[in-house]
Amino acid sequence: MAEASTSLYTTLIPHFSQNPSPSRRTSALPTARDRNSIRCSISATSNDSTRALVSVSQKIPWGCDVDSLENASALQKWLSESGLPPQKMAIEKVDIGERGLVALKNIRKGEKLLFIPPSLVITADSEWSCPEVGEVLKRNFVPDWPLLATYLISEASIMKSSRWSNYISALPRQPYSLLYWTRSELDTYLVASQIRERAIERITDVTGTYNDLRLRIFSKYPHLFPEEVFNMETFKWSFGILFSRLVRLPSMDGRVALVPWADMLNHNCEVETYLDYDKSSQGIVFTTDQPYQPGEQVFISYGKKSNGELLLSYGFVPREGTNPNDMVELPLSLNKSDKCYREKSEALRKHGLSVSQRFPLQITGWPLELMAYAYLVVSPPSMRAQFEEMAAVASNKSTSKKDIRYPEIEEQALQFILGSCESSISKYNKFLQGSGSIDIDVASPKQVNRKLFLKQLAVDLCTSERRILFRTQYILRRRLRDMRSGELRALRIFDGFRKLFQ
Numbered sequence: 001m002a003e004a005s006t007s008l009y010t011t012l013i014p015h016f017s018q019n020p021s022p023s024r025r026t027s028a029l030p031t032a033r034d035r036n037s038i039r040c041s042i043s044a045t046s047n048d049s050t051r052a053l054v055s056v057s058q059k060i061p062w063g064c065d066v067d068s069l070e071n072a073s074a075l076q077k078w079l080s081e082s083g084l085p086p087q088k089m090a091i092e093k094v095d096i097g098e099r100g101l102v103a104l105k106n107i108r109k110g111e112k113l114l115f116i117p118p119s120l121v122i123t124a125d126s127e128w129s130c131p132e133v134g135e136v137l138k139r140n141f142v143p144d145w146p147l148l149a150t151y152l153i154s155e156a157s158i159m160k161s162s163r164w165s166n167y168i169s170a171l172p173r174q175p176y177s178l179l180y181w182t183r184s185e186l187d188t189y190l191v192a193s194q195i196r197e198r199a200i201e202r203i204t205d206v207t208g209t210y211n212d213l214r215l216r217i218f219s220k221y222p223h224l225f226p227e228e229v230f231n232m233e234t235f236k237w238s239f240g241i242l243f244s245r246l247v248r249l250p251s252m253d254g255r256v257a258l259v260p261w262a263d264m265l266n267h268n269c270e271v272e273t274y275l276d277y278d279k280s281s282q283g284i285v286f287t288t289d290q291p292y293q294p295g296e297q298v299f300i301s302y303g304k305k306s307n308g309e310l311l312l313s314y315g316f317v318p319r320e321g322t323n324p325n326d327m328v329e330l331p332l333s334l335n336k337s338d339k340c341y342r343e344k345s346e347a348l349r350k351h352g353l354s355v356s357q358r359f360p361l362q363i364t365g366w367p368l369e370l371m372a373y374a375y376l377v378v379s380p381p382s383m384r385a386q387f388e389e390m391a392a393v394a395s396n397k398s399t400s401k402k403d404i405r406y407p408e409i410e411e412q413a414l415q416f417i418l419g420s421c422e423s424s425i426s427k428y429n430k431f432l433q434g435s436g437s438i439d440i441d442v443a444s445p446k447q448v449n450r451k452l453f454l455k456q457l458a459v460d461l462c463t464s465e466r467r468i469l470f471r472t473q474y475i476l477r478r479r480l481r482d483m484r485s486g487e488l489r490a491l492r493i494f495d496g497f498r499k500l501f502q
């Protein structure tokens with residue numbers, strides 16, 4: 001799933017481009033099936049439709065429970081019959097990730113696995129069972145993400161008539177995704193984390209994308225896009241599937257794809273290998289970076305993502321301290337009462353920054369950009385000649401030196417970062433201390449379980465993010481103490497010399 005969610009930020013856009021995507025080829029992948037027998041258009045009142053209707057309030061009628069193996073053997077059988085070579089792994093229930101791929105034989109480090117042929121992969125070029133539906137979207141230059149989301153719904157809704165029915169039946173009916181969190185759940189559970197804002201943005205993007213499609217395309221072709229099938233509920237499902245399973249294949253010009261079977265692999269933060277197209281074997285592969293014994297779960301990497309990003313796209317939080325790419329964002333702002341507020345904000349604007357910025361903190365430290373921003377915030381009017389340089393370094397677009405130092409204001413800059421860090425910590429403390437008393441007062445036991453599950457995810461996320469803030473606080477305090485004791489020592493030495501010459 002490497003870089004799967006990176007593709008979101010670049011391709012999921014609520015307002016579609018008027019130009020055709022340059023990377024999209026027009027030819028469709030060859031398939032053996034004859035599609036003429038499938039009825040594609042239905043009227044909303046049709047009784048004998050081949051489509052599975054799903055009203056907005058209904059549950060998705062396709063897919064399976066997230067931990068179910070019920071359709072896994074049918075998927076395996078269909079894939080083998082369709083050209084998937086014999087595998088050294090099988091789908092099983094696992095401790096991490098509910099279902100996953102488990103080694104059947106000894107697997108060596110450096111071994112290539114999978115070899116999934118392109119004919120078994122879903123891309124923006126895949127053939128539609130209802131060609132008219134695909135043609136309308138392509139005529140309107142719908143980008144890859146919304147196109148694939150519509151494709152999935154279109155194929156899922158015709159059930160057994162779709163070439164992908166065995167694959168779709170094995171997909172989770174409700175993927176773990178922040179798209180399913182209500183606004184009040186986000187506000188309650190993610191109140192301390194910056195991921196809350198990212199989740200709201202993402203939900204807004206998905207809702208905007210669906211509304212845009214509905215307004216511009218679906219409403220004009222109601223016989224092809226009946227609302228009973230193409231609605232917000234089904235789009236939430238399909239986008240949830242894309243966020244958690246779509247991969248970007250570097251060796252296929254970065255094209256995005258759903259890769260049945262490979263998408264049963266779970267993520268491990270300590271593994272670095274990822275899925276890609278292998279030109280020599282002409283299939284999707286990955287190369288193991290550790291050996292596996294029979295019965296062990298095999299993992300790949302979904303990319304160098306923080307715990308928050310993993311929760312956002314994949315709906316899980318790794319165990320505390322196991323993710324070397326974990327990160328938390330620290331918000332910093334210019335002080336409104338600063339005498340140089342206008343000049344500083346102008347310098348920031350010039351370099352593409354705003355008066356409030358967020359900077360990533362990791363357990364190993366913070367970026368030079370953050371320090372430059374802090375210098376700018378605390379610098380006095382006498383340093384106005386340096387505002388430009390500070391803003392340039394803070395923006396990461398500076399071509400000149402990056403590691404700027406202003407010893408005269410270093411202590412204030414560190415103290416400013418520490419203040420912001422401590423105010424973030426207190427937000428996390430408040431949430432974590434109060435999380436025991438969050439009201440889980442709901443009628444059905446299923447709802448209670450859901451709320452407890454969301455709360456646990458939020459507690460895990462906030463604990464890991466606070467851990468990074470604690471570490472930053474420790475380093476800042478130690479530096480400040482060293483600086484102050486260094487200054488004190490220098491003062492004493494200076495005092496000693498003064499007395500000597502008196």
Ligand SMILES: C[S@@+](CC[C@H](N)C(=O)[O-])C[C@H]1O[C@@H](n2cnc3c(N)ncnc32)[C@H](O)[C@@H]1O
Pocket residue numbers: 001066096097098099100172175176244245263264265266267268313314315316317318
């Ligand atoms: C590409 S799918 C992997 C297959 C999935 N386990 C399944 O049964 O369909 C990604 C989903 O697997 C689960 N997952 C993957 N890695 C995980 C991990 N390290 N811990 C917990 N869940 C994980 C999450 O639910 C995620 O949304």
